[in-house]
Amino acid sequence: MTVTAPIGLSDLRSFLHGLPGVDKVGVEARAAALGTRSVKAGSKAKAIDLAIRMVDLTTLEGADTPGKVRALCAKGRHPDPGDPSCPPVAAICVYPAMAGVAHAALAGSGVHLASVATAFPSGQAPLEVRLADTRAAVEAGADEIDMVISRGAFLAGDYTRVFEEIVAVKQACGSAHLKVILETGELATYDNVRRASWLAMLAGADFIKTSTGKVAVNATLPITLVMLEAVRDFRERHGRQIGVKPAGGIKNTKDAIKYLVLINETAGDDWLDPAWFRFGASSLLNDLLMQRTKLTTGHYSGPDYFTLD
Amino acid sequence: MPKSSKAVAVAENARLTVRKTYKLYIGGKFPRSESGRTYLVDGDNVALASRKDARDAVVAARAAQSGWAGATAYNRGQVLYRVAEMVEARRAEFTALGVPAGELDAAVDRWVWYAGWSDKIAQVAGGANPVAGPFFNISAPEPTGVVAVVAPAGLLGLVSVIAPAVVTGNTTVVLAADPQIAITLAEVLATSDVPGGVVNILTGRYAETAPWLAAHADVNALDLTGVEHAELAAELERAAAGTLKRVIRPPDGGIDLSADPGLKPMTALLETKTVWHPKGY
Numbered sequence: 001m002t003v004t005a006p007i008g009l010s011d012l013r014s015f016l017h018g019l020p021g022v023d024k025v026g027v028e029a030r031a032a033a034l035g036t037r038s039v040k041a042g043s044k045a046k047a048i049d050l051a052i053r054m055v056d057l058t059t060l061e062g063a064d065t066p067g068k069v070r071a072l073c074a075k076g077r078h079p080d081p082g083d084p085s086c087p088p089v090a091a092i093c094v095y096p097a098m099a100g101v102a103h104a105a106l107a108g109s110g111v112h113l114a115s116v117a118t119a120f121p122s123g124q125a126p127l128e129v130r131l132a133d134t135r136a137a138v139e140a141g142a143d144e145i146d147m148v149i150s151r152g153a154f155l156a157g158d159y160t161r162v163f164e165e166i167v168a169v170k171q172a173c174g175s176a177h178l179k180v181i182l183e184t185g186e187l188a189t190y191d192n193v194r195r196a197s198w199l200a201m202l203a204g205a206d207f208i209k210t211s212t213g214k215v216a217v218n219a220t221l222p223i224t225l226v227m228l229e230a231v232r233d234f235r236e237r238h239g240r241q242i243g244v245k246p247a248g249g250i251k252n253t254k255d256a257i258k259y260l261v262l263i264n265e266t267a268g269d270d271w272l273d274p275a276w277f278r279f280g281a282s283s284l285l286n287d288l289l290m291q292r293t294k295l296t297t298g299h300y301s302g303p304d305y306f307t308l309d
Numbered sequence: 310m311p312k313s314s315k316a317v318a319v320a321e322n323a324r325l326t327v328r329k330t331y332k333l334y335i336g337g338k339f340p341r342s343e344s345g346r347t348y349l350v351d352g353d354n355v356a357l358a359s360r361k362d363a364r365d366a367v368v369a370a371r372a373a374q375s376g377w378a379g380a381t382a383y384n385r386g387q388v389l390y391r392v393a394e395m396v397e398a399r400r401a402e403f404t405a406l407g408v409p410a411g412e413l414d415a416a417v418d419r420w421v422w423y424a425g426w427s428d429k430i431a432q433v434a435g436g437a438n439p440v441a442g443p444f445f446n447i448s449a450p451e452p453t454g455v456v457a458v459v460a461p462a463g464l465l466g467l468v469s470v471i472a473p474a475v476v477t478g479n480t481t482v483v484l485a486a487d488p489q490i491a492i493t494l495a496e497v498l499a500t501s502d503v504p505g506g507v508v509n510i511l512t513g514r515y516a517e518t519a520p521w522l523a524a525h526a527d528v529n530a531l532d533l534t535g536v537e538h539a540e541l542a543a544e545l546e547r548a549a550a551g552t553l554k555r556v557i558r559p560p561d562g563g564i565d566l567s568a569d570p571g572l573k574p575m576t577a578l579l580e581t582k583t584v585w586h587p588k589g590y
Contacts, residue, residue, distance in 0.1 A: 293526075298524075299521070299524035299525060299526065299548075299551070300364055300367070300521065300524070300525040300526060300527065301526045301527070302371075302525070302526035302527025302528075302552075303371075303527065304526070304527065305526055
């Protein structure tokens with residue numbers, strides 16, 4: 001399978017630098033204004049269930065064990081074991097070494113298995129190693145691959161190299177979905193976020209993802225807004241829909257609902273679906289479950305009633 | 310001309326006084342009610358707490374609990390002693406709010422009395438147990454956790470429910486009866502090295518907020534000492550049963566604040582942990 005660029009590689013630089021600049025003050029004000037929307041009662045219940053279905057429940061620690069990954073998979077299948085009406089999460093996200101364990105634990109559940117690859121989180125390894133990493137994750141059963149781009153190459157202006165690497169990883173993925181992590185916390189400007197988004201989409205990404213969760217600045221509302229504008233404009237221009245995944249730092253239901261409002265107002269409700277929007281998170285799920293329990297029981301819930309992950 | 314006469318009137322008043330709004334005390338800060346509501350008490354503007362303020366206060370109390378319980382008993386005692394110092398320093402302010410001198414003395418004395426218990430309660434409420442086997446068997450009291458309190462009126466009433474709860478390492482969400490006195494006490498706490506969130510004070514109608522705290526799954530105990538209506542107290546106790554909270558019932562015939570409180574107010578909010586350890590190895 002080959003991925004053909006909709007534009008020639010020689011045009012890449014001029015195309016990316018020809019994208020309109022991002023109005024920093026405007027995008028931040030817009031994100032802040034949308035964050036003040038109040039979502040209550042029945043709408044809130046629906047928003048919470050949708051957010052649960054969008055969670056990529058993640059564990060990316062050096063201390064991950066097969067037991068911990070199996071426990072997380074069990075939680076992903078039945079986030080609230082006491083309430084069968086609670087939907088499962090979208091996917092479990094692990095390191096490639098844990099993909100086999102997670103694949104067995106998720107068999108038949110419909111929950112996707114995402115694996116980070118390509119020398120996550122830095123991406124600072126030879127391309128061959130990163131491709132082998134990707135193939136290993138796919139062979140172990142991952143049907144979604146979260147790759148990191150070479151931020152160093154991107155920041156140095158070597159867009160062609162970043163483009164070709166994404167194309168190569170996409171090929172190594174085979175039928176698995178490819179999520180491209182831009183690591184926006186290291187891209188410094190909104191203009192770079194917009195350029196990196198377009199670069200990844202042109203190279204064949206199925207999803208663009210904000211962050212690894214391993215640096216100081218993770219997903220923020222304004223950055224996600226810029227990326228949602230990019231996927232909206234990309235679909236208009238090329239007819240292909242790309243998903244968006246903010247990751248890192250989204251800890252509570254209030255934050256999650258702000259993102260849902262942002263999607264609806266920016267990219268449109270086509271993206272209000274786990275196939276096109278995901279939350280990369282770990283602690284978010286428990287807060288969603290607590291809020292869900294509050295709505296079903298009528299009293300406030302507490303963390304003692306949910307598992308520690 | 311009216312303009313100039315107005316200017317003269319202002320000059321005669323010398324200055325405009327800054328009117329105080331009594332706000333809530335949550336997580337070491339003094340926010341207004343999330344609902345934006347206020348009400349008048351003796352001419353003062355006072356925040357009227359909502360259920361969301363109660364929720365926020367529980368979050369703050371929970372966040373502060375492990376740190377406060379983890380501090381050494383000696384340190385907790387020092388901090389509470391400091392509170393007594395600061396109440397002494399603000400005597401004039403409490404007096405202006407109508408707290409009689411006798412009650413003020415009693416409140417400071419009671420606070421100091423409880424502060425002294427911080428490193429002694431474990432010896433009285435716990436200890437080594439004789440067992441039929443080669444084991445050390447030790448019982449140690451631990452704080453129950455987050456305690457929601459409906460406080461009785463007055464400064465002494467507040468001290469009589471807050472001090473016994475926090476001295477052992479619990480954190481509290483207090484629904485106060487006298488807003489100005491309670492928030493003045495909060496100003497004392499905020500300047501006494503008491504970590505933010507250990508004591509949270511809400512003013513307003515407890516009949517509105519207490520049911521939310523009684524049913525809240527992240528609250529471990531409910532002190533109903535200040536509840537005056539038997540029916541409401543019973544209703545709150547039933548709500549608390551849903552999550553197996555410790556409940557302190559309001560005393561029959563109202564609380565006698567002048568009586569020796571004894572150890573019960575402290576021991577009611579302690580859980581006993583017993584450890585077995587093999588001997589002789």
